[in-house]
Structures are given as C-alpha cells and as structure tokens.
Amino acid sequence: MQQEPIRRSNVERTRATRARLLAAARELFVAKGYAETGTPEIVAAANVTRGALYHHFADKQALFHAVVEQESAAVAQEIEKAAPSSMPPVDALIAGGVAFIRAMRAHGRTRLLLLDGPAVLGRAELDRIDLETGALGSLRDGLSAAMASGALPSLPLGAFTALLSAAFDRAALAVDDGADPTDYETVIAAIIDGLAAQAHAKNVEP
Amino acid sequence: MQQEPIRRSNVERTRATRARLLAAARELFVAKGYAETGTPEIVAAANVTRGALYHHFADKQALFHAVVEQESAAVAQEIEKAAPSSMPPVDALIAGGVAFIRAMRAHGRTRLLLLDGPAVLGRAELDRIDLETGALGSLRDGLSAAMASGALPSLPLGAFTALLSAAFDRAALAVDDGADPTDYETVIAAIIDGLAAQAHAKNVEP
DNA sequence: AAAAGATACATACAGTCTGTATGCTTACCA
DNA sequence: TGGTAAGCATACAGACTGTATGTATCTTTT
Numbered sequence: 115m116q117q118e119p120i121r122r123s124n125v126e127r128t129r130a131t132r133a134r135l136l137a138a139a140r141e142l143f144v145a146k147g148y149a150e151t152g153t154p155e156i157v158a159a160a161n162v163t164r165g166a167l168y169h170h171f172a173d174k175q176a177l178f179h180a181v182v183e184q185e186s187a188a189v190a191q192e193i194e195k196a197a198p199s200s201m202p203p204v205d206a207l208i209a210g211g212v213a214f215i216r217a218m219r220a221h222g223r224t225r226l227l228l229l230d231g232p233a234v235l236g237r238a239e240l241d242r243i244d245l246e247t248g249a250l251g252s253l254r255d256g257l258s259a260a261m262a263s264g265a266l267p268s269l270p271l272g273a274f275t276a277l278l279s280a281a282f283d284r285a286a287l288a289v290d291d292g293a294d295p296t297d298y299e300t301v302i303a304a305i306i307d308g309l310a311a312q313a314h315a316k317n318v319e320p
Numbered sequence: 321m322q323q324e325p326i327r328r329s330n331v332e333r334t335r336a337t338r339a340r341l342l343a344a345a346r347e348l349f350v351a352k353g354y355a356e357t358g359t360p361e362i363v364a365a366a367n368v369t370r371g372a373l374y375h376h377f378a379d380k381q382a383l384f385h386a387v388v389e390q391e392s393a394a395v396a397q398e399i400e401k402a403a404p405s406s407m408p409p410v411d412a413l414i415a416g417g418v419a420f421i422r423a424m425r426a427h428g429r430t431r432l433l434l435l436d437g438p439a440v441l442g443r444a445e446l447d448r449i450d451l452e453t454g455a456l457g458s459l460r461d462g463l464s465a466a467m468a469s470g471a472l473p474s475l476p477l478g479a480f481t482a483l484l485s486a487a488f489d490r491a492a493l494a495v496d497d498g499a500d501p502t503d504y505e506t507v508i509a510a511i512i513d514g515l516a517a518q519a520h521a522k523n524v525e526p
Numbered sequence: 527a528a529a530a531g532a533t534a535c536a537t538a539c540a541g542t543c544t545g546t547a548t549g550c551t552t553a554c555c556a
Numbered sequence: 557t558g559g560t561a562a563g564c565a566t567a568c569a570g571a572c573t574g575t576a577t578g579t580a581t582c583t584t585t586t
Contacts, residue, residue, distance in 0.1 A: 122581090122582090123582075123583095124532090124533060124534070124581085124582055124583075127533090127534065127535090127581090127582090128533090128534075131534080131535085147439075148439075149355055149440075152571075152572060152573085153572075153573070153574095154571085154572075162535085163535070163536055163537080164536085164537090164573090164574095165534085165535050165536045165537070166534075166535055166536080168573095168574070168575080169533085169534060169535060169536095170534090170535095173573080173574070174572095174573075174574090229438055229439050229442075229443060230439055232435055232439070233353075233354075233435050233436055233438070233439030233440070234355075234439070236435075237435060237493060237497075238497070267510060269506060269507050269510055270500075270503040270506060270507065272499070272503065273491075273494070273499070273500075273503035273504045273506070273507045274507050276490050276491075276494055276504075277487045277490055277491060277504065277507050277508065277511070279490070280486045280487050280489065280490030281483045281486050281487055283486065284482050284483055284485070284486030285479070285482075285483060287443060288479070288482055291443075291444070293478070293479070294476075294479075297476040297478065297479035298479045298482075298483065300475060300476060300479070301475050301476065301479045301480050301483050302483065304473060304475055304515060304518065305483070305511055305514065305515065307514070307518065308511065308513070308514020308515045308516075308517060308518050309510060309511065309514045310514075311514060311517060311518070312510065312513065312514050312517070328552095328553085329553075329554090330552085330553055330554075330561095330562060330563070333552090333553090333562090333563065333564090334562090334563075337563080337564085358542075358543060358544085359543075359544070359545095360542085360543075360544095368564080369564070369565055369566080370544090370545090370565085370566090371563085371564050371565045371566070372563075372564055372565080374544095374545070374546080375562085375563060375564060376563090378545095379544080379545070380544075380545090
C-alpha cells in the first residue's frame with residue numbers, strides 16, 4: 115500500500131492546510147475556550163503537525179485572530195442579506211438587529227466574538243475587526259442614515275453606535291444562553307421607539 | 321542580624337498573606353492580563369512562595385475570582401454611596417449610572433470586570449458576582465422601582481436590566497479608554513428619557 | 527530540463543508554567 | 557504539655573509554547 119505522492123500546487127496546499135487548521139481550531143476554541151485549547155490538540159484534529167501551524171500562523175493568537183475574522187465576516191454577511199441598504203433606515207435597523215441576534219445563535223459565535231475575542235485580542239482590535247468586516251459597520255451606517263433622515267434624534271455617532279452595539283451583543287449572549295428572544299426584542303424595540311419619538315417631537319417644534 | 325520569629329496568630333497570618341497575594345495579583349492581572357501573568361511572578365511580587373498561594377487558593381483561577389469579587393464589591397459600594405435607595409427612582413438611576421462610569425475609571429477595573437472577568441470565569445458566574453455583590457443588583461432594583469412607580473414603562477425586568485447594564489459597561493470601557501464621557505452620558509440620557517416619555521404617554525391614555 | 531531557490535512542512539529542543547505531593551515549622555487546643 | 561492541624565516551603569511530573577533546524581516538494585530561471 116504505497117501512498118502515491120499527489121502533485122499539488124503550493125497555493126492549493128496552503129489553502130487546504132489553512133482551511134483544516136481554521137476548522138479544527140474553531141471547533142476546539144468553541145468547545146473548550148481559547149486558553150484551554152492547546153496547539154497539539156488543534157493540529158491533531160486537523161491532521162497536520164505543529165510545524166505546519168507555525169508555518170502559516172505567527173502564533174496561537176494569530177490563528178485565533180483568523181478564526182474570529184472569518185466568523186465576524188459570516189455574521190456581517192447574514193445581516194446584509196436580511197437588512198440591505200435599500201431598506202428605509204429604521205426598518206433596516208430593526209431587521210438588522212433581529213438578524214444579528216439570530217446569526218449569533220450559530221454554535222459558538224457568542225463565545226468567539228463576545229467572550230474570548232475581546233479578552234484575547236483586546237477590545238480595540240475586536241472593534242476594528244467588527245467595524246471593517248463585521249456587523250458594527252452596518253450598525254453605524256444604519257444609525258447615521260436614520261439620524262440624517264430625522265428618524266432618530268441627532269446623537270454622537272460613535273457613542274450611539276457603541277451603546278446600541280453593546281445592547282445587541284448582550285441580547286445575543288442571553289438568547290444564545292437560552293433566554294426568551296421576545297423579552298430582549300421587546301426592550302430593544304422600546305428603546306428605539308423611545309428615541310424615534312424624541313426625534314419626531316423635535317421635528318415638529320421649530 | 322538574627323530575624324526574631326514574631327509570634328502571629330494563624331488568622332492574622334492568613335489575613336496578611338491573602339491580602340498580599342490579592343494585591344500583587346490584582347496589580348499584575350491589570351498590567352498584563354490574566355493569561356500572561358504567571359503564578360511565579362505573582363508570588364514574587366507578594367513576597368511569598370507558590371506553596372502559600374496554593375494553600376490559600378485552589379488554583380490560579382480561584383485567585384482571580386477573589387480579585388474580581390473584591391473589585392466588584394468596591395464598585396458597588398461607590399454606587400450605593402452616590403445613589404442611595406432613598407433617592408427617587410429615576411434620579412437614582414441617572415446618578416447611579418454616572419457613579420458607575422466614574423467608579424469604573426479606577427485603574428484596571430474595566431479589564432478585570434469587563435474583559436478578562438467574563439472570559440475567565442464565564443459570563444454566568446460574572447453575572448452572579450455582579451448581581452450578589454456588585455453593581456447589577458443596584459441597577460435591577462432601581463429599574464424595578466422605576467417601573468413600579470410608573471416612571472418607566474413596564475418591561476421584562478431581566479432583559480431590561482441586562483441591556484442597560486451592557487450599555488453602561490460599554491460606556492465605562494469607552495470612557496476608561498479615553499472617550500469623552502459627555503458623549504456617552506448624552507446617549508444614555510436620551511435612551512432613558514425616551515423610555516420615560518413612553519411611560520408617561522401610557523399613563524395618560526387610559 | 528536541470529540547477530538554484532523558495533515554499534511547505536516535520537522534528538527536536540529549550541524554557542516556562544501549572545498543579546500536586548511531600549516535608550517541615552509554627553500555632554492551637556485539650 | 558503533647559498531639560493535632562494549619563500555614564508554608566520545596567521538589568517534581570506533565571504539558572504547552574515558540575523556535576531552530578532539517579527535509580521534501582514545488583517554482584523559477586537559465
């Protein structure tokens with residue numbers, strides 16, 4: 115039983131190895147957390163050696179970074195599908211929020227993006243990822259549009275985005291932990307409605 | 321130079337050793353994070369041996385747990401001083417929020433309570449600590465009172481508490497990171513005002 | 527197409543860390 | 557005052573991380 119050495123291009127080898135490592139790492143990081151997952155375990159699950167891992171990634175943290183980026187992009191994609199920029203601002207905001215909470219129910223996402231992510235990579239880096247390839251960008255653009263259209267009151271964009279994002283994050287965590295989604299959707303709706311009402315009030319006065 | 325062996329009671333020895341360990345651990349966990357801080361480094365800074373550490377704490381995580389509990393209690397104390405339960409509900413809510421954000425500016429608190437805490441101990445445990453000895457209990461009681469008095473609309477208490485808490489947490493993080501506090505206070509005030517307006521509207525209708 | 531070089535990977539190793547086991551010293555208590 | 561338990565020190569086993577070095581496979585150049 116001689117193993118014929120198949121000829122594969124380098125780019126294909128790289129693609130395959132990285133994919134196996136990312137898949138195995140995601141699985142284990144989700145199941146046991148970043149700290150409790152060792153690189154020997156990861157490479158065993160991926161059927162490669164530690165040499166391959168350290169060839170493709172600077173260190174364990176870089177591997178985790180890649181997993182998080184991939185996951186963040188996946189969430190963003192689901193949101194943009196559910197709340198395209200063609201929607202009216204406030205509708206898009208609500209639809210996007212619901213889509214976000216739903217997307218975050220995919221197994222392990224809350225742990226990767228909301229628990230281990232900020233601790234391992236730092237909140238600043240997590241925010242960067244979330245803004246550039248994740249859901250935070252959509253939220254900020256949505257809020258900006260809603261404020262411009264007068265549907266929401268004019269508030270400091272950065273703080274507004276950060277606080278709403280935090281609320282959505284916590285809601286996603288709770289729902290993924292088994293809480294009733296409607297409870298959280300009710301509160302979020304109440305918050306947004308309250309703000310919208312303020313915007314209308316302001317628009318009528320002058 | 322003979323070191324006279326001072327006679328100390330066991331409870332005093334324990335108290336002193338635990339205090340030194342907690343202080344040294346807090347300092348290092350804040351400076352380098354939980355994962356990057358080793359027990360050899362901690363005991364060196366505390367001038368004890370690893371034997372002492374493992375005599376008083378089950379493991380490194382238990383030591384971290386004690387640090388977090390201590391920190392959480394300190395924050396709660398500052399809040400209760402600034403927003404005693406004698407205050408009218410909504411005033412207490414605002415004052416408590418401002419006090420929370422200020423209290424969290426104490427060096428390292430955001431890292432301990434908002435970044436490493438949830439990742440190392442798990443969000444469920446962090447919530448338990450925060451509810452029993454921390455600021456979350458104050459917030460929940462405040463919201464409950466405000467809803468009962470009709471100052472805020474009736475919403476699911478658990479979700480309401482969680483989402484507002486998340487917003488306060490993120491505000492504290494941002495402010496501690498150098499953001500302008502007034503931006504965040506503005507948005508939080510807008511959110512609470514919007515909710516309060518809804519409560520008033522409902523109270524007039526029927 | 528053969529040599530030279532780069533890329534992908536494998537293996538071995540050094541350093542460090544964690545938790546435990548074991549022994550000694552000091553305080554407590556009957 | 558002698559036995560017991562608590563506090564602490566030291567030594568050790570196992571595991572993990574990152575690096576260094578060696579080898580095979582692909583790519584480029586001439």
